[in-house]
Amino acid sequence: MFLITTSHRSSPRVRSLVKDLVSVFPGALRVQRGHRTLNDLAVEAYVNRLKYVLLVGELHGNPKLISIYEVLEEPELRLVKIVDLLLKGVKLSRENPSSARIYGVETLSVNYSKCISSDCYLLADVLTKIFQPRISENPDITVILDEEKYIEVKFQGVHGKLVGPVLRVLRVVKSGDIET
Numbered sequence: 001m002f003l004i005t006t007s008h009r010s011s012p013r014v015r016s017l018v019k020d021l022v023s024v025f026p027g028a029l030r031v032q033r034g035h036r037t038l039n040d041l042a043v044e045a046y047v048n049r050l051k052y053v054l055l056v057g058e059l060h061g062n063p064k065l066i067s068i069y070e071v072l073e074e075p076e077l078r079l080v081k082i083v084d085l086l087l088k089g090v091k092l093s094r095e096n097p098s099s100a101r102i103y104g105v106e107t108l109s110v111n112y113s114k115c116i117s118s119d120c121y122l123l124a125d126v127l128t129k130i131f132q133p134r135i136s137e138n139p140d141i142t143v144i145l146d147e148e149k150y151i152e153v154k155f156q157g158v159h160g161k162l163v164g165p166v167l168r169v170l171r172v173v174k175s176g177d178i179e180t
Helices: 012-024 040-046 117-130
Strands: 003-005 027-031 053-057 061-073 078-091 110-112 143-147 151-157 168-175
Touching: 003 012, 003 040, 012 027, 012 053, 012 061, 012 143, 040 053, 040 061, 040 078, 110 117, 117 143, 117 151, 117 168
Parallel strands: 003 027, 003 053, 110 143
Antiparallel strands: 053 061, 061 078, 078 168, 143 151, 151 168
């Protein structure tokens, strides 16, 4: 589903977020960015038969932006940006005593019952589109979109316990054409 990587010269906090995201997203593959360009990432995703690339950007060592790209093969192999998630902050699994890392996630569901704004619904649509083949009635992970001042993205395991990171999203900026 996803190839997940960071911006160039990422901080330890951003690399920890990437590890947390890989643990909660089914079919995710973590790749060290190094000197790779976006075209190199498109080739890497294509070789591994992944349809999307998730890139975590930073500001002053903290995660500030998550960009989601779709891998398109025609007319030439390239990445097309779907959406940018502007982050207010994150809480890593290691920073949350009630949270844990989970591995081996195969299925998920998206709970957007507390969405109010169009940004929250757009994020729900993007997640649903990306994970369509992995969405299940009895999921390993439930992605909870909770909205008050900002959109809080939480991941809940089978037993109702929080797993992985908590993301606080300020805005969701649509970039490319997405069929919802």
